[in-house]
Amino acid sequence: MAKFYGIELNSPLMLGTSQYPSPAILEEAFKRSGASVATVSLRREAGNSKMGGDFWALIQSLNVKVLPNTAGCYSIKEAVTTAQMARELFNTSWIKLEVIGHSDTLQPDPFQLVEAARILVDDGFKVFPYTTEDVVVAERLLRAGCEVLMPWGAPIGTGLGLTNIYGLRTLRAQFPDVPMVIDAGIGLPSHASMAMEMGFDAVLINTAVAKAGDPPAMAEAFAKAIAAGRLARNADPMEPRDMASASTPVIGKAFLS
């Protein structure tokens, strides 16, 4: 299992905490998934509100590693300030860095992403950059000091799966030793299994579980698919080929014509 900034996770499944029908269902989904990481965010709080405290107590009870995000940030300054607030509040230097560049696709802004990553790495953060499958951007992020990459499978919340297999395969092959998490766009367990079969090290899922009719069951389905995908990868799959090749031996076949 790949290490993420020196940390070996119990499970390659990272689970988001947003959009569940209830806190109890969120808790059950985490239990059945065996997820090792929970992503969280920061949002405005009213003075007399208990929301933040109640949510944080629930997350702490899950006994998983916390990965705060900078979701919704469109500028370097927003992302850096959000990361600084998250580090203090969640007591972790891990940050899932999102710098969004397009409001419809929620595509990351690669130019601001790289600069924000550089600033945060210099400030001691362990940055998990939400990026695309672009190899050049990946190289810039690594050069900025990122030791993990989080390429998208598809735009956030779409559930389309791995929409650019060629690009993701190229990214994986280009940086074989960099821990990579497929973030965003996963809709079905088969998508997650495919990501693991392709050699990615972990998968981050939120909407596909939280918006399922039965989130805990879907969380368990993802866990099993991810385990199957990883097992298959480690079992060294056969190479695909264009021409048929008989699996039953030809030698010894009776001549009956």
Place this chain on the structure above:
Amino acid sequence: MKIILNGAKTDVLQGTLSAAMIELGYVKKLYATAVNGNFVRATERETYVLKTNDKVEIVAPRAGG
């Protein structure tokens, strides 16, 4: 004086960020703060003096993906 607290005009007594937070009911430790887009550490709030029209953000943990 008036400040902009989490996007809304809000009246607070002149003083520090820490004093304003207590005045506004932020009595727990589970907050992070920024003023005018810049992070203000918890340890700095008692000495950080607010000015009129400062944009204060007070955030707490929430669900995220």
